[in-house]
Amino acid sequence: MSGDGHDEDLEAVQARYDQERERRLVPGRSDIVDVHHDDRFTRYLADPFIPMVEREPVEDDPDVVIAGGGIAGVVAAARLREVGVERIRILDQAGGVGGTWYWNRYPGIMCDVESYIYLPMLEELGYVPRDRYASGGEIRSHLEAIAEKYDLTREALFHTGVETATWDEDDGRWVVETDRGDVLRSRYYVLATGILNLLKLPVIEGMDTFAGRSFHAARWDYGYTAGGPDEPMTELHDKTVAVIGTGATGVQCVPPLGRDAETVYVFQRTPSAVGVRGNRPTDPRFADDLQPGWQEARWDNFQAVVLGQPVEEDLVDDGWTHDYAAVFNARSRGADVDFQVMEAHRHRVEEIVEDPATAEALKPWYRYACRRPCFHDEYLASFNRPNVHHIACPTGIDRISERGPVVDGVEYPVDCIVYATGFEPELTPLPRRVGHEVIGRGGITLAEKWADGANGIFGMLTRGFPNLFIMPAPGQQAVVTVNYTQLACLGAELVAGAVDVLRRRGVAVFDVEAEAEKAWGDHVLATHIDATSFLATCTPSRLNNEGHPELMNPRNTNYGYGFGDWFAYRELVRNWIAAGDLEWLEVDGGEQTP
Ligand code: NAP
Secondary structure, three states: OOOOOOHHHHHHHHHHHHHHHHOOOOOOOOOOOOOOOOOOOOOOOOOOOOOOOOOOOEEEOEEEEEEEOHHHHHHHHHHHHOOOOOEEEEEEEEEOOOOHHHHHOOOOOOOOHHHHHHHOOOHOOOOOOOOOOEEEHHHHHHHHHHHHHHOOOOOOOOOOEEEEEEEEOOEEEEEEEEEOOEEEEEEEEOOOOOOOOOOOOOOOOHHHHHOOOEEHHHHHHHHHOEEEEOEOHHHOOOEEEEEEEHHHHHHHHHHHHHHHOOOEEEEEOOOEEEEOOOOOOOOOOOOOOOOOHHHHHHHHHHHEEEEEOOOOOOOOOOHHHHHHHHHHHHHHHHHHHHHHHHHHHHHHHHHHOOOHHHHHOOOOOOHHHHHEEEEOOHHHHHHOOOOOEEEEOOOOOOOOOOOOOOEOOOEEOOOOOEEEOOOOOOOOHHHHHHHHHEEEEHEEEEEOOOOOOOOOOOOEOOOOOOOEEEEEOOOOOOOOOOOOHHHHHHHHHHHHHHHHHHHHHOOEEEOOOOOHHHHHHHHHHHHHOOOOOHOOOOOOOOOOOOOHHHHOOOOOOOOOOOOOOOOHHHHHHHHHHHHHOOOOOEEEOOOOOH
């Protein structure tokens, strides 16, 4: 390529990337409010959707307690039902099932992973999603439908947070105590607490002095705005709204706010790369030729394309399978392909956004692989509305006064601030995300056991914590999938498969063999791909530990290379279940070999 000026172009662009990264590497950029303990902010956690109802504490001995009623918890419970487990109690701080789709009801909410692969158990439910990309409401309803079909809500305890889960050695049970005074003694305990469960509020000077209304996008205050996720927010017609944050959430909620509010200020620290979404109603003939097993075949097709494996046809055929797959599989031509993809995104901004200065500020200057991409067809055009104003603040917001955000000394008076500032996902260690002490054998807590990083076979079973299942997640010695549902469903298979074998063989208590756990961890470390040097060139984000990838722990990674070797991991899980010999486990109260 040298000689045609291309290398010089790449160098110039990388210099721009470096410059943009440096601008954002300011002290305190990732400081967050302790929203659970700081009294000034705990109100941001309250449930605006379903009122809490007083109830008596429950004392019970169920077979299984599942902490978390999102996709992972619901699917695990459904699969447990299928193998005949009767007493299952799902616990959740939310007022119903749905997890992230319970809490996130912001206007315009959609999932940008294709609906036919994102909604779990479509075949079991006989359901065909309405559109290529589902709305948050449709996903929540679908999870409710699964819960109803498998009778999961009757014994669920909602608006209930686990305070401690303690292994009782004498009884061979988990004792789960909650903030509603419940005491549940269960044979098995499943942690399905998710990765987007801890909402994040940045520390911004003066934010607690703001006199108007403010809320996090994951607790949308329709009592204030009126309307709903798909309905006009009529109370905003004379209001000025600030949106802080332009990740996947900000990108989705700005268009409806632009439509409904009198004035919108969008405060952008880092622009997202916003690709084409191309939503459309499901073809009425979509279901005509579907064969049993079609959803898994579609999952596999998507996963194969993302992993750069040959397929006859790209069934999903969208931004993930084009841009994302191209960049992640470009190998030696990585910078080249990445450059082309990002140039296309920058051109898209120019084509859509009329004001040149605004367009310039919306252009993403970093490599595509540095941040989670976004997909939307109305976001960029929103900035052509006279009432939507783009405020670039690469170093963050200076402060928030009683009247509104202040950037570069300019105060923007607003009626309402929406914090679209995200969550603590992958890089927050599991014990923190779990949000309660899990106390295993000898009083050792999960936080102590995992103090030096994730540690457990399949990324799901960890020694010293008998009869505990941890649903798989990124950075936890399992694997990563763009489509989280596929991983959650495999985790559910393992939970139900293991419980089925344990019950059939009369095993009361299992633990993980020390050697097996060590071998798993050693394999994870041996196959770990150190991406520190690439990540160090990236704009700060949660993917590179806010600009400090050197502090990332290689133990908090995946099974197999890079994102993890999905197909090998799944084969291992399925072979392990099918063998039924409980290899790698120590068992009490039953036979280990058939
Ligand atoms: P996010 O991607 O973490 O974005 C948070 C935004 O807040 C960023 O733009 C960030 O700026 C900004 N921000 C943080 N602190 C700030 C400060 N002090 N001043 C100004 N801006 C600040 O959060 P999200 O958009 O809620 O998305 C979180 C995750 O949810 C996504 O990565 C995705 O996994 C998931 N999600 C998925 C979908 C879907 O369709 N599947 C939809 C929504 C969300 P910087 O970029 O500079 O850090």
